[in-house]
Amino acid sequence: MNKKYLALVLVIIAVTGSIIWSNQPAKSPATSEAPIQTISIAGSNFIFSLTEITVKKGQPIKIVLTNTGTYPHDFVIDELGVRTSIIGPGETTEVAFTPDQAGEFEYYCSVGKHRAMGMVGKLIVE
Numbered sequence: 576m577n578k579k580y581l582a583l584v585l586v587i588i589a590v591t592g593s594i595i596w597s598n599q600p601a602k603s604p605a606t607s608e609a610p611i612q613t614i615s616i617a618g619s620n621f622i623f624s625l626t627e628i629t630v631k632k633g634q635p636i637k638i639v640l641t642n643t644g645t646y647p648h649d650f651v652i653d654e655l656g657v658r659t660s661i662i663g664p665g666e667t668t669e670v671a672f673t674p675d676q677a678g679e680f681e682y683y684c685s686v687g688k689h690r691a692m693g694m695v696g697k698l699i700v701e
């Protein structure tokens with residue numbers, strides 16, 4: 576009698592459990608990495624369209640640089656080892672990185688004297 580009762584309880588638990596389970600919204604496959612945050616920035620003569628970018632530490636970032644000027648430009652952050660290729664007018668390039676330290680980091684264009692001429696900005700990692 577006890578065994579029958581136990582079996583009945585187990586069946587009820589199994590059925591109830593499967594109903595609850597089937598009502599769960601479909602979950603996307605677990606991913607260990609956070610989705611990439613894309614930041615678009617334009618470089619022209621001689622300024623970036625963004626002069627300040629704030630991101631979260633550990634958040635994968637993709638910088639998409641578009642050259643809207645008439646000289647070659649790039650995007651560099653020395654402290655974080657970030658550097659795009661140098662692109663010509665109308666071109667687009669990108670660089671991906673994950674900031675692993677909080678702080679403020681200057682980004683700049685390394686072409687010619689562009690940095691001194693104003694192609695700088697501040698990346699804030701919180």
Ligand SMILES: [Cu+2]
Pocket residue numbers: 618646647648649684685686689694
């Ligand atoms: Cu430049």
